[in-house]
Amino acid sequence: MKKYGIIRRIGILVLAALMLLTIAGCGKKNGDNPADDPKYNLENPEPIPDGMEDTKGYIGDGKYRNDVKLTCTLQSGYEVTLGMGDKDAGSNAVYLNPTCSNPNGAVFYIEAERMMFPQYSTPMELATVKLADFPAMDTNSIAAFQWYEDIMGVDAVYHDVDNYGVAWQDSSLVDGDSGSETLTIKVCDKVTGEELGTVVAHIDYDAENDIYFLADMSEVIENADGAVDTTVPAT
16 A cells, blocks of 8 residues: 555656646747747748848848938939938838839839849739830839749839838848848839849948948949949949
């Protein structure tokens, strides 16, 4: 009987320990461990702690400044702007918000040196407007890209953090690093398709403060001998 009593007491202690573990597990909610939280991305613009990344490696909230707006006058005479110039626009990405003074509006073909592509609030695979329909789009700024055999376009204008048009985010999955970016942007007439000019813009990385921001923009000029040059960077 004494042996049975000892075994019974051990069994009770084990059962109690298991109950405590179960209670602790039930009390834990999504968010207690940051790694269990839904990761930040531009389609889910809930902020995450600085330094965290989403499942695609895109670096999240608090690392992007949008208080810079760059201006560059093309040799064609039109003025191109890039950026928000608004510190309250949000910090989830560098919002590009490209514009051109061309009365017909403009199409912007944007290539990123490191990331290859910018981010679009309308995902590339969901874009429905093809090149032939660009003139009828209800916007003066179109971000265009190659999608399989077609040139597709989406509204490039920033409206809010959910409908931001076109933006840039860094991703450690691309090259395993954080750093500056170079954007090459060809600007074309929205109606005629005529090329108005090409600009190069740089996104700098402030490593000390861990922040990305638009730094400068200049037009790409092809000289008579075919050499490529740039104008004085605009700020």
